[in-house]
Amino acid sequence: MAAKAAGRFEGSAVDLADGYIHFSTAAQAGETAARHFRGQSDLVVLEVEADDLGGAIRWEPSRGGALFPHLYGALETRHVRAVTEAPLDEHGVPRVEGLA
Numbered sequence: 001m002a003a004k005a006a007g008r009f010e011g012s013a014v015d016l017a018d019g020y021i022h023f024s025t026a027a028q029a030g031e032t033a034a035r036h037f038r039g040q041s042d043l044v045v046l047e048v049e050a051d052d053l054g055g056a057i058r059w060e061p062s063r064g065g066a067l068f069p070h071l072y073g074a075l076e077t078r079h080v081r082a083v084t085e086a087p088l089d090e091h092g093v094p095r096v097e098g099l100a
Contacts, residue, residue: 008074023048023057023069029096031063039092047082048075 003009011021024032029045037043050057050069059067086094 003075004077007078008076010074019072020058021071021073021075023050023071025069028063028066028068033086033094033096035063037086037094039088040094041088043086043094045084045086045094045096046075046080047084048079049081052079 009021010016015021033043053071053075056071056073058070058072060070062068086096089095
């Protein structure tokens with residue numbers, strides 16, 4: 001993974017276009033996976049503690065007015081607490097339930 005070698009993740013194409021890295025809480029991750037990542041079989045879930053990111057993380061309204069964490073800046077890999085594979089379920093949705 002290029003981010004691991006570089007020590008940081010700058011964001012996906014969508015993140016770069018929006019100006020921040022999109023995050024979801026553990027409770028939000030299942031719906032995010034179903035809406036945005038269906039059929040993508042090579043995904044992993046990164047566990048990050050929002051408090052470790054300081055002022056670079058902002059909680060902003062998104063889907064249905066729910067607050068989602070957005071990281072304004074690169075994600076330093078030292079903040080990643082765990083990396084877990086997200087295999088596809090029978091509907092092609094990455095399995096993220098029960099993580100962190």
